[in-house]
Amino acid sequence: MHPAQIKFQQDLTRRYFLQKSGYGIGSCALASLFLQDAAAGTRENPLSPQATDFPARAKNVIYIHLVGAPSHLDLFDYKPELQKRTGELCPDEFFEGKKLAFIREQPTLLGTPDDKDFKFQSCGQSGMQISNLLPHLQTVADDITVIKTVTTEQFNHAPAQLFLLTGFGQFGRPSLGSWVTYGLGSENQNLPGFVVLITGQVLGAGSSAWGSGFVPTVYQGVEFRSQGDPVLYLSNPDGVSPGSRRDIIDAVNGLNQVHFSDVADPEIATRISQYEMAYRMQTSVPELMDINSESPEIHKLYGTEPGKTSFANNCLLARRLVERGVRFVQLFDEGWDMHGGVFNNLPRKCKQVDQPIAALLKDLKERGLLDETLVVWSSEFGRTPMAQGKNGTGAMTKAGRDHHKEAYSIWMAGGGVKGGYVHGKTDELGYAPVEKPVHVHDLNATILHLLGMNHERLTFKYQGRQFRLTDVHGHVVREILA
């Protein structure tokens, strides 16, 4: 790193740091204070690791978002009573005065099919119920906490995705991953602190789901793509060899150095270091993305095939990323929005994700990484215990389930959460929580807590206001902490 960079900081960086650490730059921004901070080396680089508010349980996060929302009632929240009453009109209070996305006439109840493929199994020592659709996950039940009572406030996909991931149902706020990266920095300076991996189409919220909102754009997620350049513009243009690239960067930096010695703007020193990092990324990212180096046992465990685009490959990449100190890895897997034919489609999607996710937990555990890595299975909402029989245009379909915001299940593993624990309870038909509801803000507060951050103190001042991921809400769900 260039010596000048150590001495000086980027204006913005300093400013943001000061705001965050509670030194207002209001009427009394003190130049001497800036320099003191600089001298103490608190944040020469916006992504350098930051101290936590209290000891962290988890260092990194692998956040798996099942886009469209899986049918939690057929996977985690077993409801024999619902099965029994399948076909009955739902209780009036499930329908009247409620806003539903697709259902427009009082619907009937829809239980999980009475079929061995869909049967629930008592798993692990805790005996928690997991569907036979997730046979691999059943084997790691003792490593996970299932929360059955997550509630959200939005029932359309894009707003609910934004609400879950940014704490606000409209655009403009920073995403969870960027809050975390802003709060904690990154352990690996050769890779972005927040990496996004996608299978299927991009979710409705678009890049805002991993955007940085009003925090600096260095904290936004960087998508690692499975086709083409893994990071945009990573590879050299045709005819530029690695040797040429090195020489070109040397020349750029050499000329920048000449100019720096004239105008002395610290920003030039920063740019010099960024070109060095870009060069390092040209090697480190392809190396990271190349899963050929993994053993056959690992490939068998995950069901990975090098060179393919698959959720399994992304799970393995997630492990490789946290292994290298990437702070926040977010997987999006599209295709879970089953308004029709839920019992045909759910087994197919489960098959794609079950083995790799269980493999990821086992592999992390094997490597001693699970303790410090929080793995989250989540979605923007759940699905109704009522049947949906028509699609968006009003045509009849095989039974599916509509969007459901009152209660749904997510699970977490590793990173300081209990294993083999079920939190909260929904009513016998799975409509609403009856015990221990967990609001999306509570969930986010808890994730930040596991990372050693007080969600009320992780703030960013914008437009005169201290913004938080959890707005003015959120309680840490202490019962799930190990």
Next chain:
Amino acid sequence: MKIVFKTARLQSGKSLQVLLGLLVAALGSLAFSPSAFAGSVDFEKHVQPILRQHCYRCHGETDDKGGLRLSRREAAFGTGDSGEPIINVGKPEESLLIHRIADADYGDVMPLDGEALSSQQIEILKRWIAEGAHWPDSAAVSRHWAYEPIARPDLPGVKHEGWIRTPVDHFILSRLDEEGLEPAPDQNRASWLRRVSLALIGLPPSPEEVDQFVNDNSADAEREVVDRLLASPRFGEKWAVGWLDLARYADSNGFQADQLRDSWAYRDWVISAYNQNKPFDEFVIEQLAGDLLPEATADQRIATGFHRTVTCNVEAGVHPEENRVNQVFDRVNTTGTVFMGTSMECAQCHDHKYDPFSQTDYYQLFAYFNNTPLEVKQTAGVTYDFYGPSMELPMEPEEADRRSELQAELAELKQQRDQRLKAADADYEAWLTDLRGKTEETDWQPVNVVDFKTTGGETWRELEDRSILITGKVPHTTTYTATVKSDLPRVTALRIEALTHPEIAGNGPGRGDPVRSNFILSEFIVTKTGGERDQKIELTAAAADYSQTRWEVPKAIDGDPSTGWAIGQEFQKPHWARFQLLKPISLAEDEQLQIEMVQNYGRGRTIGCFRLSAYSGDPLLLDVPEDLQKLAGNKKRSKAEEKKLRDHFNAADLQLARIDRQVKAVEKKLNALAPPTTLVMVEMDEPRKTCVLNRGDYLSPGKEVSPAIPALFQPGAGEYPENRLGFARWLVSNENPLLARVTVNRWWAELFGQGLVVTTEDFGSQGEPPTHPELLDWLASELRENDWSMKHVLREIVLSSTFRQSSRFTPELLERDPKNLLYARGPRFRLKAEVVRDNALAISGLLSDKMAGPPVMPYQPDGIWRSIGRNQPKWVTAKDEDRFRRGVYIVWKRDAPYTSLVSFDAPDRTACVPQRPRTNTPLQALTLLNDPAYAEMALGLTLRMLKESTDDSDHSRINRGFEIAVARDARPKEVEVLYGLLQSERQRVKEDPKLVEQRTGIKLPGFPEMDVNQQEAAAWFAVANVLLNLDETVTQE
């Protein structure tokens, strides 16, 4: 803590100006010369600003939590609940004020709702108390500075009048004088030209412009340059970008189903408004309420696109009203930020905590914007589409004429259609009666077969039911010819039934295969015989109970013997086919019909048993679905049912069909002529009722409110209509001090990289106070007093000595003022995303100057546009000059904005962006180094270096590269670096000739001719790549 004090109203004795001046002095001394603290602490200079920022929002004029108003002297010197004095004069360690802000033992550290005070601030308060806590009577509880009227300040005196170029310099220099700082020397002229060009038009000067300017010694040289730049059409393209960020202008809906929609005419309006120097007050009025202006022009209506840029969720199952309310929220919040520098959002749910805006204020503003229609439309079930008011863009006169001709034609046709429909009314009624009376079957009658022949040698016999059973030989192919008579008075249709029979192998109806008992009726030909001459009967409207795929029944009357009607898969079942006669016939006594059934498929796929029937009824009665027949029988029918019947009837009306064909043709022509549209605001005829929404929830309306300006500004306010136009007129009036301040501050920020109020987005109490409040007010009055002329204000700024200073950092300045808040040096900051690109395009010689029109799609990597949603738009990379157009014209899809701009901090424009961050990342390096668009630009620069240099020497060419890229000569050291690279690249290219092809092949069609030595170009490509990546190249310095 409870304090009971009857406080007297304090008088506001001091003028704001004095106060502001003091504030500035406080800031200056605190921020830049800590040594100033050797002196005593002053209440107004040092203490009050701290209280105002941290305490007054809960313990001030608007709120007195715990009964405490720290804004009042009597209260501040009172005691808390415990009896402990709040301010114990001379004893900070025994003052509750200090305890509560610094010591957690006394409870949660204040302020509870925000960041803690800094140790410096606490130190100031302590020292003030220790020094006697002098709180002068004269200290006013003034309003926050930003809400005070704008007063035009006098120009402050300065030590060196000679440095002054424009009045701006007075304010900067007098401040520097106070600080004991010297301004930096002038930037050299070439660099100033580059700075001012990038600042005003976002493009670098050409080497020729640099030469000309540097050699122009006239006193007006700078002014002429500035006038040229201000008059350039490129000016609007540069300044529009920041405005479009504020206006959250994009080309798509956002959310799921992020489809494209047209409002680019609004983007062009902004560019053109800047270019015309439209007075800023009009600029504001037209965007907020152009539609409400008397006799609004097309342009004024287009301008209202400003508030039609809001995101819109059209995913299935969305609730339109919720969507609409969210859009109005966005309009109110954006209006607050853009025109008032105020974040209104807090007041959506409750009174603003920091700034003097109540929840009622919020919904009174909301009421101005609440009278627009829903913007999603239900298309089916719970499926919605984006819609909402749009207008057609004005057309060329010739096209407009042609269009009105066609429209007239269409109107005429529609009239004809109506007439035809009316004329057919009687027929329709008759048809209904017929439908009621009989079923179709009653009008079918088997014909009398008077003669029958086959060509395949089969035998046959007629059965009781008048069918003909074929027996005997099964030939490969055959033709049956039946001569038939009918008793019917007229014949309108003929039918052949292919029947099963136990005597046919496998029961039939086909003869050739007992299992797959298919037949193929190749042609069905009817001739009237027995008259003067035989007459071929034209058949039409073939129908059948069933047809095999690719063997549909119309093929039996298509004249092609290789095609035909077959019934594959539906074996062993009877089938029928029916053919209408184009013209009904009557058979005279001696006339017959000769019906040929050609069956030449082969392998005995022939009919085993058939019956022929004739139909005498109205063809309209054929195939009437059962439900319609039933409807016809009903005494009462709903409108929808009546329509269903009439539609069925109309479908068979040949005259109507002819008119409809013409209508379609004209409509097609009209569609081709249809002008593009753009989204605009319209006011509904019936205004909506507006209520305060409790907690911002649209399902929880509270008290009703009417449109009104914020209460803060109501005293002494003039009369304005209670609509958007009235509100806009108030915004631009002298009653609103915010607009002019916020606006000039933004322009300053655009030129200097930061505002005089650093928080350009927040002029409230939590924002930064201005570094130069008097300059801010001077600029604001200058704007107002010069007919809101933006170009006038910009000219005053860019011609100043302040703007002309060298941007070199010195160790002293780095220490004293690292952020350049005092402007003792010139601005230096990285260019905006769009300017990074435009600048590189200009340097490469590729930049297109084409303006306006639909958004363009230059190169971007595959797979960026792949979000969920219907009719997902496709990225089609432009193959023409469009790919070299300025960034402002690039399509902006909110779910996935243009990647190379995103690398440089371009937002997704899903919400109002008052200020982009300015980061410095490795992704930026990768973009400039490797993005194929930049690689092509590097090739463009290569070409220029090789062709434009004064001679062929490497030195000249390198120097030319510097002239083009950064408007200056190369330093010897720089030449050395690039020459070294050039030599090693020459070697590489020589050793590996395919590099030549690869590097020079980066270009796409439309690239200028590469009429240079290709091998040299390949080596120079690396040099060009370097020049486009320099920090200096992407920096305005």
